[in-house]
Amino acid sequence: MSLLFRWLLRIAAGLVAMVVAAVALVYFLASQSLPDYDQTLEVDGLSAPVEIVRDNANVPHIFGASDPDVFFGLGYAHAQDRLWQMTMLRRTVQGRLSEVFGKRTVTVDKLLRRLDLYRLALQSVEAQDDYTKAALKAYAAGVNARLAEVNEEALGRGAPEMFLFNAPVAPWQPGDSIAIIKLMGLQLSGHLEEEVLRARTSLMLEDPARLSDILPDDPGSGIAALPEYASLFPDLPRYAETIPMPEDPLSPFPRRGLAGASNAWTAAPSRSASGGTLLANDPHMGFSAPAAWYLARLELANGGVIGASIPGVPTILTGRSDRLGWGLTSSYLDDQDLFVEKLNPDDPEEYLTPDGYKRFQTRPSIIEIKDAPPITLTLRWTENGPVLPGTFYNLGTITPRGHVMSLSWTLLSPRDTSMSASMALMNASNVREAIAATEGFIAPSQNLSLADRSTIAMKTIGAMPKRDPRHHSKGRLPSQGWLPENRWQGRLPYSSNPEFVSPAGGLLGNTNNKIIDRAFPEHVSFAWGDTQRVHRWEKLMQDREVHTRDSFIEAQLDTVSFTARSLLPLIGADLWYTGESAPEGTPERQRQIALALLAEWNGEMNEYMPEPLIYAAWIRALQKRLIEDDLGPLADEFKHVEPLFIERVYRDIDGASAWCDVRQSAPVETCTDMARMALDDALIWIAERYGSQLESLRWGDAHQAAHDHQVLGEVPLLRYFVNIRQSTSGGDNTLQRGRTSGEDPNPFLNIHGAGYRGVYDFADPDSSVFITSTGQSGHFLSRYYDDQAQLWRRGEYVPMSLDAELARAAAVGVTHLIPR
Structure with a gap:
């Protein structure tokens, strides 16, 4: 027996040693690609030395003798920290993910x-101005200098992911950067x-008047009546078969409600306590690890600019110079x-x-697939x-036969000259120059918030299609493509x-709300973004005669839901404090406890409070009950909850209470009945997942920010190292927006919000601050992979100084790039 025990002990020790050795080997190989920020390197493509100073937040401050050299340095820095992310963005827009996955x-x-976005991007290179062409060429050379260093020095293939998904990395070229902007436009x-x-929806609803309930127009002047889609194509069946996207x-196609958002507001000197202009911006995109944004400072011939860039793109998309700030x-x-x-x-x-x-214009396209035969499209x-397949957003369900x-x-x-416009914006000295500089911006269309030392402004940039006033659907429905109007x-x-x-x-702001009301075809849009956050913003702005950097930060981090405060009195009007106390443990008692908590709640979506979870679950269950009998699978x-619908x-409004009656049932349900039943549904759902003690619930347990690695985030064990999960405040309709997934089993997971926050004070520019949601590095072994994540969660910032x-x-390191 002792002999057997000794052999078992030896085998166990050997297995442990093998595991330790394997882990050590993996760590060694992965750590080889950690960049050295303190080095001197000879490279090709530079006209003079470049210095990259990494401050204590690992933000690269790039200095060079010319602007092209500075862009070279940015390309090198991007590739040092985000090479895998950049190559994945490029593969995505090229339609070449299957070669790897x-x-x-x-x-x-x-x-x-x-x-065909990638081919269009390559064609757009020649449309850029000379300054931008030089910048794109130099940036590509900087990326390629890092690729050459990785190959020559055997630096772990440049990123840990490259070991798991090994594929050749082609040299960067100028069109790749334009392609990434186009990919951003798709997202x-x-x-x-x-x-x-x-x-x-119009095909499913028996009463056409109900379409304006479930898909309501934003408040403001109405529009002329639209034709029913069935009247345009009467042969279409009325069904709601869903073909999942x-x-x-890795898919860049946004789900509904996640196509884009953001906040930006500015204050003129008359509304600023410091006497200078103020600008705050927090663009919202899908969360990931690393974040979509990368902080950088470029010392250009016209002066320094600092702010947030997208790896692969040689511009500061949102940030400031000494003279001008801009937000999107x-x-x-x-x-x-x-x-x-x-x-x-x-x-x-x-x-x-x-x-x-x-005849159609046609072209074959071959998709190479790992471990499978290629496909020719x-x-x-x-x-x-372009002609799109019927599976794309369920187009097949609304396409008539023979079309x-x-x-x-x-x-x-x-x-597409959007890149040239972005370059010109960085070099603008004041608001008027910035507005003129962005005339060539094509897509994605943005509201550009601006502040120089004395003036604030907001300009919608991007190409506006010119439509015929006689357009059949005003662009709101698919229309007959053979009709000239x-x-x-x-x-x-x-x-x-x-x-x-x-x-x-003296104040300007945008929370994706409707900004203008003009007749078609100069209407800008019929479908705007959030209709709710702007009400809270207006109150915060008007509560103060003058604002400061800190009051703008306070607004960015505000978690009070105007939506909750306005809807709860409506849906609970006949439920508050009704009847005697029910026995403990009964559904009626749970409902009373929930209503008592909500009655005293101010609408703050605080991660430590139970009320936000009760409210969110109730309103979600309510919308489901209201629509599922009318829309079926659709x-x-x-x-996501449609506040204007509720x-x-x-x-x-216009008979919208008809949604409360369940058509398939004999009784006539009232809206009070629906609210009560939905609350019971919500409390059962909560009890199954978080327990029945309502007072001990925490919104943050359900509303965790999911900064997940797009490739490794689902790998067992490894996901605990690469994913960043945080309990967070806020919600779908708060200024500190944390858009929920809406998907079971975690419908309140926070998946879309402010990946970057910046606040700029032009009375004291060096007091400006910024933060990203993760960190600068895309390497999960780096200390800078998630060092900003906890600061971001707590509402803290990093100084933004030029x-x-x-x-x-x-x-934390200084890199010197020397011409070879």
Whole structure:
């Protein structure tokens, strides 16, 4: 027995030693790609030495003898910290993910190939001005200098992920950076899906008047009545079959409600305690690890600029110089239209145009697939744009037999000068120069908030399609592509884009709300973003005569839900304090406890409080009960609560209370009945997941921010090292926005919000602050992978200074790039 024990002990010790050795080997190989920030390196492509000073937040401050050399340094720094992220962005827009990930990403690749974004980006290089061409070329050379260093020095293939998903990395080229901007435009687009959903919903509803309830227009002047989609194409069946879009974490196609958001506000000197202008910006995108944003400072010939960049793109997209600050919010400009194209019954390779039948433009495209045979696609284009498959956002359910669907989109331009406009913005000295500089910006359309030392402004940038006033659906539904009145007629002049300069009240802001009310076709959009956050912003701004940097920070971090405060009195009007206390442990008693908690609640979506979870679960269950009998399977497309819908129902606007009656049941349910039953549903759901002690619930347990690694985030064990999960405050409709997933089993997981926050005070520019949601590095073994995450969660910031000596004084490393 002792002999057996000794052998078992030896085997166990050997296994432990093998595991330790394997872990040590993996760590050694992975750590080889950790960048050395303190070195001197000879590189090709520089005209003079470049210095990269990493401050104590690991933000690179880049100094060079010329602007191209500075952009070279940015390319090198981006590749040092985010090489895997950059190569994945490029592979995504190229439609080449399947070469690395196999069959799981074939659908994504097919859709990207059909949109043809990468080829359009390469064609757009020649449309850039000379300054931008030089910048793109130098930036690419900087990226390639890092690739060469990785290869020559055997630096762990540049990133740990490269060992698991080994594939050749092609040299960077100027068109790759333009392609990433186009990919960003895809991630921020939402009008295509809105058109499809509106058409599908109109086909399902028996009463057409109810369409304006579930898909309401934002408050403001109404529009002329639209035709029913069924009247445009009467042969379509009224059904709601759903063909799921790819839900892979690598898919860039946004789910409804996650196409873009953001906050930005500015104050003129008259409303600033310091006497200088103020600007705050927090753009919202899907969370990931690392974050989409990367902080950097560039010392250009016109002066320093500092703020947030996107790895792969050589510009500061939101930030400031000594003279000017700029921020971005999604404008919701309607820059996408779907067209139903009629096929020639005698030749399916032809489609109908105003001039008769024409042949599709076609081109083969081969998708290489890891461990599987390649696939050859035939890409087809009409005069309106690329032909899309029926699986794309369920287009097949609304496409008549003998027709296909095509897409017009400003992003699909082969002469996209958005990069040149971004470069010119960085070099602008004041508000007027910035507005003029961004005339060439095409897509994605944004509201550009601006502040120089004396003036504030907001300008919508991006190409506005020119539509015929006789357009059948006003761009809200797919329309007949062969009718000339439905087709685009170029673009509207830049002067048509909304512009606000030096308002009388001294304050400007945008929370994706409706900003202008103009008649079609200069309407900008019919489908805006959040209608709720702006009410809270208005109150916070008007509560103070003057503002400071800290009051702007307070507004960015505000977690009070105007939506909760306005809806709870409506849906609970007949439920508060009714009847005697019910026995302990009964459903009635749970309902009374919940109502008592909510009655004393001020709407603050605080992570430590139970009320936000009770409210969120109640309102979600209520919307589900209201719509599922009318919409059937289509109800699953409405994953987030539509506040205006709930309000219309409970105020019975234009008969909207009809939604409260369940059509399939004999009794006539009232809205009070629905509210009570929905609350019971919510409490059962909560008890199953978080327990029945309502007072001990925490919103943050359900509302965790999910900064997940897009590739390694689902790998067992490894996900605990690469994913960053945090309990967070806020919600769908708070200024500190934490958009929930809406997907079971974790519908309140926080997946979309402010990946970057910046606040700039031009009375004291060096007191400006910024933060990202994770950290600078994309390497999960780096101390800078998640060092900003806890600061971000707690609402803390990092100083934003253009003082070179201050950066050097606390530098964590200085890199010198020397021409070879």
